[in-house]
Amino acid sequence: MSHWLIVAGSARPLAQACVDAGMSCDVIDPWGDSDTRALARRHARAPFGADGFGSALPALIGRMQRESGWDGIVAGSGFEACPDALDALSAFAPVLGNDATTVARCKDPAEVAHAARAAGLRSPDVRLHGALDGDWLVKPLGGCGGLGVRAAHAGETLPAGHYGQRRVDGQPASVLFLADGQQARVVGVSRQTPGSSAGPYAWCEATGDLPCSPASTGLIERALNALSAVLGLRGLNGIDLVMSADGDPVLIEINPRPTATMMLYGHRVTGGLFAAHIEACRGRLTQVNPTARPVKGLRVVYAPHDIPVGDALRWPPWCGDRPPAGSVVAHGAPLCTVHADADDGAAASRLLKRRERDILDMFGFNPEVGQMMTTVFS
Numbered sequence: 001m002s003h004w005l006i007v008a009g010s011a012r013p014l015a016q017a018c019v020d021a022g023m024s025c026d027v028i029d030p031w032g033d034s035d036t037r038a039l040a041r042r043h044a045r046a047p048f049g050a051d052g053f054g055s056a057l058p059a060l061i062g063r064m065q066r067e068s069g070w071d072g073i074v075a076g077s078g079f080e081a082c083p084d085a086l087d088a089l090s091a092f093a094p095v096l097g098n099d100a101t102t103v104a105r106c107k108d109p110a111e112v113a114h115a116a117r118a119a120g121l122r123s124p125d126v127r128l129h130g131a132l133d134g135d136w137l138v139k140p141l142g143g144c145g146g147l148g149v150r151a152a153h154a155g156e157t158l159p160a161g162h163y164g165q166r167r168v169d170g171q172p173a174s175v176l177f178l179a180d181g182q183q184a185r186v187v188g189v190s191r192q193t194p195g196s197s198a199g200p201y202a203w204c205e206a207t208g209d210l211p212c213s214p215a216s217t218g219l220i221e222r223a224l225n226a227l228s229a230v231l232g233l234r235g236l237n238g239i240d241l242v243m244s245a246d247g248d249p250v251l252i253e254i255n256p257r258p259t260a261t262m263m264l265y266g267h268r269v270t271g272g273l274f275a276a277h278i279e280a281c282r283g284r285l286t287q288v289n290p291t292a293r294p295v296k297g298l299r300v301v302y303a304p305h306d307i308p309v310g311d312a313l314r315w316p317p318w319c320g321d322r323p324p325a326g327s328v329v330a331h332g333a334p335l336c337t338v339h340a341d342a343d344d345g346a347a348a349s350r351l352l353k354r355r356e357r358d359i360l361d362m363f364g365f366n367p368e369v370g371q372m373m374t375t376v377f378s
Helices: 012-020 034-039 057-065 085-089 100-106 109-118 214-231 260-264 273-281 345-362
Strands: 003-007 024-029 043-045 072-075 136-140 162-166 171-180 184-193 205-207 234-243 249-255 295-302 334-342
Touching: 003 012, 003 057, 012 024, 012 034, 012 260, 012 273, 024 034, 024 057, 043 057, 057 085, 072 085, 072 273, 085 100, 100 109, 100 214, 109 214, 109 249, 171 214, 171 260, 171 273, 184 214, 184 260, 184 345, 205 260, 205 345, 214 234, 214 249, 234 273, 260 295, 295 345, 334 345
Parallel strands: 003 024, 003 072, 024 043
Antiparallel strands: 136 162, 171 184, 171 234, 184 205, 205 295, 234 249, 295 334
16 A cells, blocks of 8 residues: 655645555644644644745754655645745655746746636736736735735735736636646636635635536647646646636636646546646546536635634534644634535535534534634534
């Protein structure tokens, strides 16, 4: 049985997919959620800041390696702002995924816009310096999950470490795909619903199988082939889109790593998406078997206040990323993730929101009033 090290800002989707594929893993992430720990043979928490993993990561991997060898290392989020940190991982085991050069290119706003247009997709204008107006968004360079994204103030000058991207109206969407460095294969297109207490554009909800016209689907597939070849993308990756009012996909960002939407589509690939990621990194694309039902959805529940997690708490089975007993989830931080299956995306979204309310009610927070009623689990 192959054994992997998973290093990610949010590791549970990869760890779950690894175990579901009949493999085992050690995990390094910032959270130490109870269900992630249960999936891993060994777990370590790593410091994690605005720029992702810090300089302590190599030493942490080295200490873990003395007790466990790996077939390879799979990296998730947390390297967007510091892609060179990926090079440090290769000193311990082969890294399966995109290299530092590819990640850096995919997080360069000007290069992404140019590559998208060359591949046949529309992409909004970007600005790396100068003044903006209200039609622009301000985004952190190397950002992840929509954190720190906001509308520009009219006449403001771009702050250091940020770029401007012209705002696009329409339906946010995300495409999960496999790539072998030359070609791509779409796994699924999801509807995205951003916005939470963590910020107006923070990643929050995704439901599978966003309806797309045959023309849009074909355009996306051709563009992904071109982008994979130009950028050398390998393994599981994602792109963020806005489906404009006229139905055209507009590329917003490239996520050169497995994304959380892999939790929506694991059933579509024989052997699971973790194995498919490894195979694609090695140059072999796995066949994807699209199925219409059920439609799966997930929603991140953010803490409306600082929330202590007590020993007596019993999490429902449709809830993941569960913080360990004794921890305190800070205001605006992810409290957990709720999941739902339904006949269509609208029904899945309704169920996700109901389950979010159920979770908040467990902690004595009344979403209708917007305040804590009691501290039930402390």
